[in-house]
Amino acid sequence: MRSVVAGPAIRTPRPGPVFYDKTGKRLYFFVIGAVVLGLVVAVLPVRVTPLVFDPLWTVPTNGDSGFPRRFLAGAEGHDVPILGNEDNEVFGRVVRVDRRRHQWNLVDPFTNELYRVADDDDRERIGESPYAIDHYGRPADRQLMLTFDDGPDVEFTQQILDILSREHVPATFFVLGSQVVLHPDVFRRIVREGHMAGNHTMFHVDFDDHTDFRNRQEIIAADRVMRATAGYASRLFRIPRGDPDNNALALLQSQQLGYLQVDQDIDTLDWKVAGGGELAVPALDGRGHVVLLHDGGGDRSATIRMLEKFIADAKSKGYTFTTLAPLLPERYVPARDVEPYPADTAVYRTLQLAEEAPGTLLGVLFWLGMGSLTVMSLLYLVLALICQYRQRRVRWDGLDDNRLPAVSVVLAAYNEQNVIARTLSELRRSAYPPGRFEVVAVDDGSTDDTLAILHEVAGTWPGLRVVHQVNSGKSSAINNGINHASPTSTVIVTMDADTLFRPDTVRNLARHFARNTHGKRVGAVAGHIKVGNRRNVVTAWQSLEYISGICVTRMAERLLNAISIVPGACSAWDRTALAQIGGFCDDTMAEDCDATLSLQRRGYRILQENDAIADTEAPETLRALAKQRKRWTYGNIQALWKHRDMVFRPRYGVLAMVTMPYAALSLLVPLLFMPLTIVAAAMSVAAGNWQSIAVYAGFVAALHMIISVTAIAMARERPWHLLVVPIYRVIYEPLRAYLLYASAYRALKGTVVAWDKLERRNTVSVFVEPQSRRTPMLGAQQ
Numbered sequence: 001m002r003s004v005v006a007g008p009a010i011r012t013p014r015p016g017p018v019f020y021d022k023t024g025k026r027l028y029f030f031v032i033g034a035v036v037l038g039l040v041v042a043v044l045p046v047r048v049t050p051l052v053f054d055p056l057w058t059v060p061t062n063g064d065s066g067f068p069r070r071f072l073a074g075a076e077g078h079d080v081p082i083l084g085n086e087d088n089e090v091f092g093r094v095v096r097v098d099r100r101r102h103q104w105n106l107v108d109p110f111t112n113e114l115y116r117v118a119d120d121d122d123r124e125r126i127g128e129s130p131y132a133i134d135h136y137g138r139p140a141d142r143q144l145m146l147t148f149d150d151g152p153d154v155e156f157t158q159q160i161l162d163i164l165s166r167e168h169v170p171a172t173f174f175v176l177g178s179q180v181v182l183h184p185d186v187f188r189r190i191v192r193e194g195h196m197a198g199n200h201t202m203f204h205v206d207f208d209d210h211t212d213f214r215n216r217q218e219i220i221a222a223d224r225v226m227r228a229t230a231g232y233a234s235r236l237f238r239i240p241r242g243d244p245d246n247n248a249l250a251l252l253q254s255q256q257l258g259y260l261q262v263d264q265d266i267d268t269l270d271w272k273v274a275g276g277g278e279l280a281v282p283a284l285d286g287r288g289h290v291v292l293l294h295d296g297g298g299d300r301s302a303t304i305r306m307l308e309k310f311i312a313d314a315k316s317k318g319y320t321f322t323t324l325a326p327l328l329p330e331r332y333v334p335a336r337d338v339e340p341y342p343a344d345t346a347v348y349r350t351l352q353l354a355e356e357a358p359g360t361l362l363g364v365l366f367w368l369g370m371g372s373l374t375v376m377s378l379l380y381l382v383l384a385l386i387c388q389y390r391q392r393r394v395r396w397d398g399l400d401d402n403r404l405p406a407v408s409v410v411l412a413a414y415n416e417q418n419v420i421a422r423t424l425s426e427l428r429r430s431a432y433p434p435g436r437f438e439v440v441a442v443d444d445g446s447t448d449d450t451l452a453i454l455h456e457v458a459g460t461w462p463g464l465r466v467v468h469q470v471n472s473g474k475s476s477a478i479n480n481g482i483n484h485a486s487p488t489s490t491v492i493v494t495m496d497a498d499t500l501f502r503p504d505t506v507r508n509l510a511r512h513f514a515r516n517t518h519g520k521r522v523g524a525v526a527g528h529i530k531v532g533n534r535r536n537v538v539t540a541w542q543s544l545e546y547i548s549g550i551c552v553t554r555m556a557e558r559l560l561n562a563i564s565i566v567p568g569a570c571s572a573w574d575r576t577a578l579a580q581i582g583g584f585c586d587d588t589m590a591e592d593c594d595a596t597l598s599l600q601r602r603g604y605r606i607l608q609e610n611d612a613i614a615d616t617e618a619p620e621t622l623r624a625l626a627k628q629r630k631r632w633t634y635g636n637i638q639a640l641w642k643h644r645d646m647v648f649r650p651r652y653g654v655l656a657m658v659t660m661p662y663a664a665l666s667l668l669v670p671l672l673f674m675p676l677t678i679v680a681a682a683m684s685v686a687a688g689n690w691q692s693i694a695v696y697a698g699f700v701a702a703l704h705m706i707i708s709v710t711a712i713a714m715a716r717e718r719p720w721h722l723l724v725v726p727i728y729r730v731i732y733e734p735l736r737a738y739l740l741y742a743s744a745y746r747a748l749k750g751t752v753v754a755w756d757k758l759e760r761r762n763t764v765s766v767f768v769e770p771q772s773r774r775t776p777m778l779g780a781q782q
Contacts, residue, residue: 018642019747081129085135092261097131273302407493414471443468523577524606
């Protein structure tokens with residue numbers, strides 16, 4: 001047993017960890033920059049196009065947005081008086097009661113225009129109220145004015161227009177601005193075919209639930225959209241959900257903006273009937289009517305069926321059809337062929353982008369994700385099978401013990417008293433030629449009994465060399481172990497203190513360095529790590545992940561010489577190659593990934609050996625799993641950023657042209673668009689459209705099942721792993737979201753991140769080798 005003190009490290013000094021921010025201010029600058037950018041995006045359109053939010057129809061007095069609420073507040077305690085014949089008069093307006101000595105004048109609160117003088121019946125209804133709602137406008141007898149709300153709809157509005165065109169019936173459509181943005185061609189058809197259009201707000205809002213600014217913009221934006229879409233200017237307005245008598249705020253705010261509120265006197269109630277239901281044809285009494293129907297907002301099949309019957313019935317009774325034109329004062333007649341203002345076009349384009357961009361973006365992301373997932377998964381599957389076939393054909397019979405390279409197994413340990421003895425015990429059973437194998441265990445300043453246990457084991461095992469150093473981190477410990485390895489060792493095998501090697505693991509790793517590689521030197525060989533503590537759902541999930549990741553992904557990458565990570569828990573490295581790259585660097589938290597990419601830069605071959613098996617202790621709780629994976633994810637991001645200049649450099653082959661760009665996209669795309677995707681999915685489910693989500697989940701699960709079946713067969717693993725497939729994404733997706741944003745936060749914060757070591761439980765199951773394959777322990781040989 002030899003115990004030595006720390007020697008010089010093999011690594012090249014580094015200025016600091018990747019993403020390290022010595023000023024400590026990067027995160028603050030990022031937040032400030034994001035806020036400033038948000039303000040610019042929000043405010044710039046207002047500054048550039050100041051007229052966007054201005055009303056298109058101005059009033060002489062009381063034009064500020066807060067006036068309607070103040071006006072209505074002055075009448076608190078009074079019931080709103082209703083004047084006129086509310087059963088058959090379809091226009092509504094708020095009037096101020098101007099009490100004179102001999103008469104009460106009903107005037108417009110914005111223009112002071114005298115509408116009319118109150119009669120005795122009006123006075124009795126008004127009482128003490130300072131204002132009232134006045135109804136007026138009655139269609140002529142046997143005159144029908146059909147009105148349609150909530151469109152235009154690409155399906156139902158088109159069908160309604162076909163009927164109206166065939167029957168030569170004009171109508172009035174109260175459109176939603178958002179629907180005009182989505183279906184501009186349908187709106188243009190409405191105008192082109194001679195129908196009238198009115199404003200039904202942008203998004204069909206309840207005015208009492210929103211601010212004055214929002215309510216005004218609901219009307220103004222819809223107006224601008226109509227102007228920009230078809231050069232159509234309309235001052236007709238209908239309150240969403242109707243009932244102006246109980247929506248005095250909406251009535252007054254629209255009136256303040258210069259619009260005429262249009263009601264109805266026959267409600268078909270088609271909005272209550274599902275598409276498969278039947279609507280009763282409204283009864284006609286010889287009087288003129290404004291009829292309310294809907295061409296949007298749901299399945300309007302029942303409306304369309306009833307409409308044909310209604311038109312036929314009305315015609316048979318001598319009714320004629322018209323738009324609202326015969327009732328309208330001249331100033332409220334919509335204008336056609338209006339030249340849109342620049343602000344109209346700006347609003348339309350902005351809303352068009354807001355309406356279409358998320359759906360388009362989600363569609364692109366969906367098909368990009370589905371396409372890349374399918375193509376890459378199937379491609380990797382085929383490549384892995386080819387690689388597996390080639391690997392199985394390799395004959396190792398001619399490789400005798402004398403040709404195997406001298407190996408030093410380097411093990412870094414920090415506070416590993418619970419597992420270190422068992423790890424060394426299993427390692428001691430390695431079937432490797434005497435005199436060509438040693439173990440260098442480096443105690444990295446442990447504060448428990450790790451060092452004492454190492455000395456105790458070394459006392460009975462001459463092949464174990466113990467090195468002690470002041471706590472300096474894993475990379476430093478491994479480099480120190482390499483420096484204290486036997487000068488004759490040409491291969492360095494690294495392992496973790498909680499990982500159990502099987503008897504043939506070291507041999508199966510090292511043999512690749514003795515094989516003819518046709519001039520291209522092997523730089524590193526990755527082993528096959530398996531979860532050795534499959535005790536619950538969390539570890540079973542990890543077990544399946546390890547199997548599929550190693551047997552499919554890494555085997556495919558081996559065929560293309562595109563492996564980017566050789567896991568330090570079970571791997572072999574060419575000692576000369578390690579010296580060329582300065583050993584394992586401590587400027588990332590994924591020193592194994594960093595070293596692998598450094599070797600790839602220098603043209604070394606990186607291999608995967610599935611018969612070099614090691615059983616590791618995986619985290620047994622979600623919290624521990626997240627803690628471990630946060631370190632892995634952040635470290636891999638650091639390594640990818642450190643070697644970013646390799647990307648799209650043909651000299652580095654498939655690794656640089658495919659593997660690294662795909663890895664970067666798999667980080668950036670979810671980081672940027674995952675919130676949008678989650679919100680869209682939630683809205684889709686809330687709207688009852690869960691089928692598309694189910695189809696996507698089913699497709700992903702089916703693809704994963706195919707990969708898992710193949711991987712399990714390649715690894716000769718137990719089929720029970722397939723039970724994990726249905727719940728795999730339930731763990732994976734939330735974990736991925738947490739890891740991405742936690743890693744992004746770490747990178748922005750730029751502080752030195754601690755190793756955050758996991759608690760060792762010593763729960764790895766012992767691998768029992770068949771009797772026919774057992775070999776004497778190295779300790780006995782030496």
